[in-house]
Amino acid sequence: MALKIYNSYTRQKEIFETITPGHAGMYVCGPTVSGESHLGHARPYITFDVVYRYLQHLGYKVRYVRNITDAGHFEEEGKEAEDKVGKKALLEKLEPMELVQKYTNLFHWAFKKFNCLEPSIEPTATGHIVEQINMIEKIIEEGYAYVVNGSVYFDVKKYAKNHDYGKLSGRVIDELLSTTRELEGQDEKKDTADFALWKNAAPEHIMRWKSPWGEGFPGWHIECSAMATKYLGPSFDIHGGGMDLLFPHHESEIAQSTICNHRAPVKYWMHNNMITINGKKMGKSYNNVIKLTELFSGSHPLLTQPFHPMTVRFFILQSHYRSPLDFSNEALIASEKAFKRLWEAFETLKKLEPDKSETAKDEELESKVVNWLNELDEFMNDDFSTPKVIANLFELAPIINSLKEGLILPGNISSNTLLLMKEKFAFYLEDILGLQNISEADNAMLQGIMGLLIDIRKEAKAKKDFATSDKIRKQLTEIGISIKDEKDGGMSWTVD
Numbered sequence: 409m410a411l412k413i414y415n416s417y418t419r420q421k422e423i424f425e426t427i428t429p430g431h432a433g434m435y436v437c438g439p440t441v442s443g444e445s446h447l448g449h450a451r452p453y454i455t456f457d458v459v460y461r462y463l464q465h466l467g468y469k470v471r472y473v474r475n476i477t478d479a480g481h482f483e484e485e486g487k488e489a490e491d492k493v494g495k496k497a498l499l500e501k502l503e504p505m506e507l508v509q510k511y512t513n514l515f516h517w518a519f520k521k522f523n524c525l526e527p528s529i530e531p532t533a534t535g536h537i538v539e540q541i542n543m544i545e546k547i548i549e550e551g552y553a554y555v556v557n558g559s560v561y562f563d564v565k566k567y568a569k570n571h572d573y574g575k576l577s578g579r580v581i582d583e584l585l586s587t588t589r590e591l592e593g594q595d596e597k598k599d600t601a602d603f604a605l606w607k608n609a610a611p612e613h614i615m616r617w618k619s620p621w622g623e624g625f626p627g628w629h630i631e632c633s634a635m636a637t638k639y640l641g642p643s644f645d646i647h648g649g650g651m652d653l654l655f656p657h658h659e660s661e662i663a664q665s666t667i668c669n670h671r672a673p674v675k676y677w678m679h680n681n682m683i684t685i686n687g688k689k690m691g692k693s694y695n696n697v698i699k700l701t702e703l704f705s706g707s708h709p710l711l712t713q714p715f716h717p718m719t720v721r722f723f724i725l726q727s728h729y730r731s732p733l734d735f736s737n738e739a740l741i742a743s744e745k746a747f748k749r750l751w752e753a754f755e756t757l758k759k760l761e762p763d764k765s766e767t768a769k770d771e772e773l774e775s776k777v778v779n780w781l782n783e784l785d786e787f788m789n790d791d792f793s794t795p796k797v798i799a800n801l802f803e804l805a806p807i808i809n810s811l812k813e814g815l816i817l818p819g820n821i822s823s824n825t826l827l828l829m830k831e832k833f834a835f836y837l838e839d840i841l842g843l844q845n846i847s848e849a850d851n852a853m854l855q856g857i858m859g860l861l862i863d864i865r866k867e868a869k870a871k872k873d874f875a876t877s878d879k880i881r882k883q884l885t886e887i888g889i890s891i892k893d894e895k896d897g898g899m900s901w902t903v904d
Contacts, residue, residue, distance in 0.1 A: 409789045411466065413646075414730060416654070416677040417576050421791055426645050427675060432468040433644035434460065435636040435674075437653055438530070440477040441511040442492040444699045445518050447720075447735060448650075448683050448690050454721055454842075455680045455729040455792075456648045457524040461840050462788055473639045474527040478508040479534045479615050480626040482607075491625060494615045501871075504615050505534075517860070518700040521717040523842045531635045533626065537617050539634040540626045544605045544619075546668045556596040558608030558622035564601040567663050576662060576677060577655035603660050605630050629660035633668070636661075642669035648678045680729040685710065686736050698735075701864075704857050707883040714857075714887065715740050716846045722747040725794040725841055750798075750837070751845055753805035756812050757833055762826055763818030770820035773807070777825055780804055781832045788840065797836055804829065858889070862899045865891070 411424040426432050436456045439449055453474075463470045482491045497504040533540075544560055547553040552563050567573055568581040581601070604627040609616040616623045636644065642665070649658065658677065665673035682689070685696040698708045706714035723743035727733045780800045787796035808829075810816040821829075837843050861880055868876040881891050884901075892900045 409786055411462075411789045412791055413676050413678060414791045416679045417674070422676065424645075424676065426468065427643060430467070430469060432463050432470045432646065433640040434463070434470060434472050434646040434648065435632070435640055435644060436472070436474045436527075436647075437632060437649040437657070438475040438477060439511075439515050440481040440492055441508050441515060442481070442496040443511060444701060445511075445515045446690070446700060447685075447698045447703060449515075450522065450700065450720060451683055451724055451729070451733065452648065452650045452680050453519055453524055454522055454724050456678075457522075457842060458725065458794060458840060459646070459648070459678070459792060460525060460527075461842060462792065465840065471529065471640065472525075472527040473529045473531065473636065475632060475635050476508075476512055476530060476532045477628065477631065478512070478532050479504070480631055481628045490613070491615065491628075494613060497614065508534075514701075514860075517856075518704075518717075521700075521704065521856075522721050523718070523844055525842075529639050531639065533631040533635070534615075536631070536635050536638065537626065539638050540630050541606075541619050543630060543634045543637070543664065543668050547605065547664060550667050552663075552667045553605055554598065555621050558624060559596060559604060560606040560621055561597050561602040562605055562660070562663060563598060564603065564663070565599050567667065571663070571666060573663060574659065577659045579655055579659065603627060603629060603656060605664070629657055630664055632657070633661050633664045633673070636673065637665065637669060643671050643673060643675065645674075646676045646678055647674040648680075651679045651681055654679060681732050684732065684734045687734055701857065701860060705861060705884070706887045707861075707880070709883075711737050711740075713737075713741075715744065718844055718846050719744045719747055721841075722798075722843060726798055728791075728793055728795055730791075746802075747843070748846070750801060750805060751843075753808045754833055754837055755845075757808045757830055760808070760811055760818070760826060760830075762823030763821075769822055770816075773816070773820055774822060774825055777804065777807060777821060777829060781825075781828055784832055784836055794841060797841070801833065801837065804833065858901050862891070862901070865899065866897075 412421040413424050414421050434456070436452065439445060456472075456474075460470060460472050477493075479493055480491050481493070493504050493508060497507045500507055502510070544553065547562065548555070548560065552567055553560050554563060564573060565581070573581055606619060606621060606626055607624050608622055609624045613625070615625050617625060636647070647658070647661075662673060684690065685694070685698070688694050688696060690696055690698075696710060698710065702708035703711070703715055703720060704717060706712070719740060723735075723740055724733065726743060726746075780803050783800055784797050787793040787800070790796075807816065807821075811818060811821070861884070865877050865880045868874070868880070884891055890902050892902075894900060
């Protein structure tokens, strides 16, 4: 059975055929490192980690590019638009690249805990300013961008006359032109739907680079187009990201890259659905943004306990990546118990030995087990259906436990089927789903989390941010961990 992928652009499942036989190019929009990674970041990177693993299993040589947005990410197109990194750097009183390094390190730390494979290439936006400027120059030469007061804007209305603008996101160009909010500086544009390729930097703007149009900084969308083109070519196989990026980010990428490279940039667009928290959209206004450090330590008010990264990974993979996923403390507790049961069955399976007696084989049971095992490949080939894979592994768990307890005689299942069950169970659980055993006393994990929280608390105290310092101490105390301030300025901790 050939791999089929749901293409967000055509809104249907399509057989996966790469542009270059035997090779697969995949670009996934990486984090904007202006703050700590949160639960919402976990879903796309775990999703595309599984895609990466499975494509390699199918024999493809995969080049997986996942960028770091360390400049230029701003939501509004106003004249005084400030990118997120620069704004946060001012708030934290850090140099922008100091802030970037801090949160890039935190991002890498968290996703190693999730057992995510490292991408083939992890380019940064600030490391590719030249490529972005070159791309903007080409778009201007083609007549689809214009310069105003040192800023450069993409002409969406002109592009839409000859191209299917809005097909990916389902937006209609006339509606975009009539409903886009009026923002400060919009008078620079020909139309409100036009987006910035380059922004002129105000005098107080920290992050700035020289360009043919004056000192400024790149727009968010052009960064991904430039980096994807550089490392994957003008057309590549898969572009991934969350559904929140459909518009304007990915729609803008298509427009820029199509004009610059004279072809459609991506063959298969893949988008994971969003995570909600207790039925509500995750956002600062709801006070329900759960940082990964809070998730692993249990220090968020919505949590009653710490949750291991493997529990979170398992929870995410229990839902299809295109389905909405509602997070709650109770749902994670249920996933923790379910994952423990599944892993215990796996450990039992590894110890089972083939039967050497003359016990008669149970043909019906044998057929069920073989069918469940064969379906694992079918489910993954059907748009990476990890929940169905997990469901079949759970179907096998009681069979394994019954073999252990003697309720099913070892000879009822052939030695070949038992061997196949061992191979498939290990392969899907560990190699494809990327899950690992959770030790009851996961000391290394706890040590790492506490070291991180102590560093954050020391930094808060140094800045006289006693509210944050006290909050960390209080919430750790509530889950049974005491922090003690030492005379030399150090900190120690104990589990009560």
